[in-house]
Amino acid sequence: MPVNRTTSAPELLLALARDGAVPLRAQLEAQVREAVGSGRLPAGMRLPSSRALAAELGVSRGVVVEAYGQLVAEGYLAVRRGSAPVVAAVAERRPQPVPGAREAAPRYDLRPGTPDLALFPRRAWAAAQRRALAEALDADLGYPDPAGHPALRTALAEYLGRVRGVDADPSRIVVCGGVAEVLALVARVLRARGAVRLAVETPSHHATRALLTHHGMQLVAIGVDEDGIDVAALAAADVDAVLVTPAHQFPTGVVLSAARRAALAAWARRTGALVIEDDYDAEYRYDRQPVGAVQGLAPEHVVHAHSVSKTLAPGLRLGWAVLPSHMAAEVAAEKRLSDLGTPVLEQLTLAAFLARGELDRHLRQTRPLYRRRREALLRELPELPAAGSPAGLHVLVGLPDGRAEADVVAAAAANGVAVEPLGPHGMPGTGGPALILGYSRLPEAALAEAARRLRAAIAR
Ligand SMILES: Cc1ncc(COP(=O)(O)O)c(C=O)c1O
Numbered sequence: 509m510p511v512n513r514t515t516s517a518p519e520l521l522l523a524l525a526r527d528g529a530v531p532l533r534a535q536l537e538a539q540v541r542e543a544v545g546s547g548r549l550p551a552g553m554r555l556p557s558s559r560a561l562a563a564e565l566g567v568s569r570g571v572v573v574e575a576y577g578q579l580v581a582e583g584y585l586a587v588r589r590g591s592a593p594v595v596a597a598v599a600e601r602r603p604q605p606v607p608g609a610r611e612a613a614p615r616y617d618l619r620p621g622t623p624d625l626a627l628f629p630r631r632a633w634a635a636a637q638r639r640a641l642a643e644a645l646d647a648d649l650g651y652p653d654p655a656g657h658p659a660l661r662t663a664l665a666e667y668l669g670r671v672r673g674v675d676a677d678p679s680r681i682v683v684c685g686g687v688a689e690v691l692a693l694v695a696r697v698l699r700a701r702g703a704v705r706l707a708v709e710t711p712s713h714h715a716t717r718a719l720l721t722h723h724g725m726q727l728v729a730i731g732v733d734e735d736g737i738d739v740a741a742l743a744a745a746d747v748d749a750v751l752v753t754p755a756h757q758f759p760t761g762v763v764l765s766a767a768r769r770a771a772l773a774a775w776a777r778r779t780g781a782l783v784i785e786d787d788y789d790a791e792y793r794y795d796r797q798p799v800g801a802v803q804g805l806a807p808e809h810v811v812h813a814h815s816v817s818k819t820l821a822p823g824l825r826l827g828w829a830v831l832p833s834h835m836a837a838e839v840a841a842e843k844r845l846s847d848l849g850t851p852v853l854e855q856l857t858l859a860a861f862l863a864r865g866e867l868d869r870h871l872r873q874t875r876p877l878y879r880r881r882r883e884a885l886l887r888e889l890p891e892l893p894a895a896g897s898p899a900g901l902h903v904l905v906g907l908p909d910g911r912a913e914a915d916v917v918a919a920a921a922a923n924g925v926a927v928e929p930l931g932p933h934g935m936p937g938t939g940g941p942a943l944i945l946g947y948s949r950l951p952e953a954a955l956a957e958a959a960r961r962l963r964a965a966i967a968r
Pocket residue numbers: 621685686687688689713716753758786788814815816817822827
C-alpha cells in the first residue's frame with residue numbers, strides 16, 4: 509500500500525463537542541470511521557501522531573492512543589511500530605463518480621461546438637501560466653477588479669482592435685466566463701432598464717435562447733437569408749435589442765452582407781436599440797480575411813461578445829464584452845454581484861499568452877488545418893448542399909427532401925457517427941431538414957470515413 513508522505517501532519521476535519529454527552533474518545537473514533545468510510549481520508553494517508561493530534565484537539569494523549577488502537581483493531585487504520593498510523597486499504601470506499609457526468613464518446617463526433625481540444629497549445633499555455641504566476645503581485649491575489657484585470661483588458665483591447673477591428677478601450681471591457689456570461693449579464697442590465705424585447709436570429713443556438721429567456725428576455729424571432737439577418741423585418745419589430753452572429757451566422761454560416769451591416773448599425777443609431785454581436789468563431793475564415801466586427805461601425809450601440817471557446821478551449825471559460833460607455837459600469841456591477849470577478853491567474857495567463865503572440869501563432873497553425881478538414885468532409889458529401897461561407901468550425905448541410913432529421917441522426921448514430929440536427933435551433937416550422945456538422949474535432953482521414961458512414965445512413 510503506498511503511503512502519502514508529507515512533511516507536516518495532515519489537517520483533519522475533526523471537531524469534538526465538550527458537553528459531556530458523548531465521550532471524547534468515542535467522538536474521535538466515530539469521526540475517523542466516517543472520514544475513512546466516505547473516502548475523505550484515502551488509503552495510504554498518514555495520520556498525525558497521537559501526540560500531535562492530542563495537542564491539536566486539546567485532549568490528553570491517552571484519548572487519541574485509545575481511539576487509534578480501537579480503529580486499528582477494526583481495520584480502519586494500520587500501524588507500524590513507532591510511527592503514526594495510516595489509513596488502511598481494506599476500509600477504503602472511494603466516492604462514486606457523479607452518474608451521467610460523462611456520456612460515452614461516439615466513434616466519430618461531428619457535432620459542432622468545440623475546436624479540436626487535442627490541438628490546445630499546452631506548452632505555450634503552461635509557459636504563460638508560469639510567467640503569470642511569477643510576475644503576479646501579491647495585491648493581484650486579492651479580490652479582483654470585477655471588470656477584469658487591467659493587464660488582460662489592455663491586451664484584449666490591442667488584440668481585438670488589430671484582429672477584429674473592434675473599437676476597444678480597456679475601460680469598456682468586462683472580462684467574463686465566456687459569451688454565455690456576457691449574455692447573462694447584459695440581459696440583466698437590459699431587464700433592469702425595462703428593455704426586455706430582444707430579437708434573435710432564426711435559426712439561432714437553442715441554448716443561447718434558453719439562457720436569454722431564463723434571464724427575463726422576451727424573444728422575437730427575425731429571419732435570416734443568404735445576406736444574414738433581415739434588418740427590414742428587425743426595424744419593423746419594435747424591439748429593445750437584437751442578438752446577431754454577423755461574422756458567421758450560427759448555424760447557417762452566412763456572413764452579414766456589407767449593406768446589411770450598415771443598415772444594422774444605422775438602425776441601432778436611429779432607434780437607440782442595442783446590438784449584441786456574438787463574435788464566437790470569427791477568427792476562422794478560409795477563403796479571405798474575416799470581415800471586421802460590426803461593433804467597429806457603431807461602438808456606442810453594440811456590445812461585442814467574444815471568448816477563447818472556439819480558438820483555444822471552452823473549458824477555460826474565458827470571454828469578454830466590449831461595451832458602449834453607457835453600459836460598462838452597469839455590466840461590471842452585475843459581474844460583481846454575480847461572483848466578485850473572474851479568477852485572476854487565468855486572466856493573467858491569457859494576458860501573457862496574448863502578449864507573447866501565442867494566440868496569433870495558434871490561429872496561423874490551426875486555420876489551414878480546419879480549412880482542409882472542412883474540405884475533406886464536404887468532398888465525401890457531394891449531394892448535400894452546404895450553406896454559408898467557408899468559415900468557423902461547422903457547416904450546415906441540407907438533407908434530401910423527405911428525409912426526417914431524427915431518422916438520419918439515429919441511423920448515423922447506429923453507424924458510429926454523432927450529428928446535430930438543425931431542428932432544435934430553428935423556430936417551429938422553419939428551415940430543414942438539415943444537419944449542423946462540426947469538422948474541427950477529427951483529422952481529415954477520420955472525417956472522410958465519418959462522412960462516408962453518414963452518407964450511407966442518409967441513403968438507407
Ligand atoms: C453561437 C454561439 N455563441 C456562443 C456560444 C457560447 O460560447 P462561450 O463558450 O464563449 O460561452 C456558443 C457555444 O457553442 C455558440 O455556438
